[in-house]
Amino acid sequence: MDWDNIAPFEAASFDDYTAPDKTGLRILVTIKHAAQLGDEYEFTADGLDIAGEYLEHDLNEWDDAALEQALLLVEALGGGEVVAVSVGPEEADKSLRKALAKGADRAIRIWDERLRLADPVTIARAVAGVAAKEQPDLVLTGTQSSDHAHGSTGTALARILGLPHGAVIAAVEWDGKAAMKITRELEGGTRHVFEMPAPAVLAIQTGTNVPRYATMRMIKQAKKKPLEVLDGAVLIDGGAGYKVRRMYTPVQEKAEMLEGSADEVAARIADLIRDRKGN
Amino acid sequence: MAGILVVAEQVDGVLRDISAELIGAANTIKQDIGGPLEVVVVGSSPQDLAGSLNLEGVDRIYCVSAAGDHFDPLAYEQVVFEIGTRAKPSLILVGHTSSGMAYGAAVAARLGSGFASDVFKLSMDGEEFVATRSAYGNKVEMELGFSGKGVVVLTLRGATFVPPENPGNAEIETVEVDLSALEGMSTHVEYQEAPPSDIDITKADFILSVGRGIQDKDNLPRFSDLADRLGATFGCSRPIVDAGWLPKPHQVGQSGKVASNCNLYLALGISGAVQHLFGMKHVDTIIAVNTDPDAPIFNVATYGTTVDLFELTDALERHFN
Numbered sequence: 064m065d066w067d068n069i070a071p072f073e074a075a076s077f078d079d080y081t082a083p084d085k086t087g088l089r090i091l092v093t094i095k096h097a098a099q100l101g102d103e104y105e106f107t108a109d110g111l112d113i114a115g116e117y118l119e120h121d122l123n124e125w126d127d128a129a130l131e132q133a134l135l136l137v138e139a140l141g142g143g144e145v146v147a148v149s150v151g152p153e154e155a156d157k158s159l160r161k162a163l164a165k166g167a168d169r170a171i172r173i174w175d176e177r178l179r180l181a182d183p184v185t186i187a188r189a190v191a192g193v194a195a196k197e198q199p200d201l202v203l204t205g206t207q208s209s210d211h212a213h214g215s216t217g218t219a220l221a222r223i224l225g226l227p228h229g230a231v232i233a234a235v236e237w238d239g240k241a242a243m244k245i246t247r248e249l250e251g252g253t254r255h256v257f258e259m260p261a262p263a264v265l266a267i268q269t270g271t272n273v274p275r276y277a278t279m280r281m282i283k284q285a286k287k288k289p290l291e292v293l294d295g296a297v298l299i300d301g302g303a304g305y306k307v308r309r310m311y312t313p314v315q316e317k318a319e320m321l322e323g324s325a326d327e328v329a330a331r332i333a334d335l336i337r338d339r340k341g342n
Numbered sequence: 343m344a345g346i347l348v349v350a351e352q353v354d355g356v357l358r359d360i361s362a363e364l365i366g367a368a369n370t371i372k373q374d375i376g377g378p379l380e381v382v383v384v385g386s387s388p389q390d391l392a393g394s395l396n397l398e399g400v401d402r403i404y405c406v407s408a409a410g411d412h413f414d415p416l417a418y419e420q421v422v423f424e425i426g427t428r429a430k431p432s433l434i435l436v437g438h439t440s441s442g443m444a445y446g447a448a449v450a451a452r453l454g455s456g457f458a459s460d461v462f463k464l465s466m467d468g469e470e471f472v473a474t475r476s477a478y479g480n481k482v483e484m485e486l487g488f489s490g491k492g493v494v495v496l497t498l499r500g501a502t503f504v505p506p507e508n509p510g511n512a513e514i515e516t517v518e519v520d521l522s523a524l525e526g527m528s529t530h531v532e533y534q535e536a537p538p539s540d541i542d543i544t545k546a547d548f549i550l551s552v553g554r555g556i557q558d559k560d561n562l563p564r565f566s567d568l569a570d571r572l573g574a575t576f577g578c579s580r581p582i583v584d585a586g587w588l589p590k591p592h593q594v595g596q597s598g599k600v601a602s603n604c605n606l607y608l609a610l611g612i613s614g615a616v617q618h619l620f621g622m623k624h625v626d627t628i629i630a631v632n633t634d635p636d637a638p639i640f641n642v643a644t645y646g647t648t649v650d651l652f653e654l655t656d657a658l659e660r661h662f663n
Contacts, residue, residue: 066493184450230443252597255534259528315641
């Protein structure tokens, strides 16, 4: 690829997948089963990632905010369908089931073992393949994920789909028709209000809403909701933004650790404060 | 492979710091890549901003006129695409900011180029670019490569690269880009500033901040009382504001207020996300309290402790009775 050979990234083709007919408003929400690293960890043998047993996963909190925004819109507009889409292994069903329990109607998961190190462009191509079939009226993503914080999937997805888009979105006003009023958050807390047409892709910021909890009853009901798995093999060798060369623990100057009981540490901190502030 | 294109960022006609930082980042790798370092600036009167971008190392500044100074992701994507087609850079640098996040990946998707975000280090391995970024909540780092890509788009972390100190000798060129096809795709309405408050994080010299570690909203008064007792301004991390426990003016960090005059920072139960630590390098003394010994905040703190937050707060209160 170079300037004389521009080769735009394209949506994956899920030829065997047929989306149900639309009966009303349809909102697609991306879900990541995001990883959290514990105190102890080891790298995989190839040195490209953390070994799986040292990671704990949960629904990415930014996607939780995107899901909540989708559910609020559907409720306010008097009905519609929320479809949750994830790229991940079977364990990711936990986050999709959580999304279904909270109120999503259907879930789709795309996977192939070779997608373990997939970059945001590859993930966007996967979701774009589903969106091409589902023809949603709106796509909501999280602004970023809590593990890798790429903050890029929604923007790449929008470009692949050829839709208008916004990132770091803190408020969405929409009557379900062509125009939306969107508020994005800038550095320093300034908010920028603008209008754009739907369908669009919006990357939602946390704090936009307070995501709901699923009750035991909702969790039980969610087990009956459809969760379809698509083969991600079509994504392999179809173009990516980067390849991981290595992952490592950085050598960093660490803080001087204050040891001892809470009383002893408090005495040291009190001295430090008095020394700096003279009170 | 040659040439770097930096995309300047402005909000409402005012250049953001990230613009000069991107030029500083480009200078760290310019010799290795070869070719010119060029900057593109978009706005209602881009020539007015060109002077501040004419910094050491910059060879050319493209001024592109737009109907307004309000950011529009599709317009930026179009401008970068057209200037790119003309200049054919091998590296395109965009800020990893609220605006940069809204179009950087779109440029890459349109070109099918290499792409990585929130990059804090650039280097070369032979003929290949290497970008370094954090992973897994800032605890580890990863090096990324872009083999087979003649163009790479990167969004770079703010408050990380040093802007050039000296002025440059750039050629300034006005370029017309037709943006009429994008009309109606994004219409500016207004900017809303955060409501005024008696808290001013930007002016505070001593800040006591709380994060998720305080566990419950009901625990807030214990910490705000301690802040009062110590004579500290009461701050917090983003999750506390997101949960509605404290209003926005208390939030320290990139999406809140940067603690630009702080020299003593006491962080209680804060893990230290990149966004929270944004602009904290100058703080003389950071004391971090967190039960996780691997919390990223200990990588920037001067002193740290893993003792229980609540026991420590009680003990500190006794010391300032």
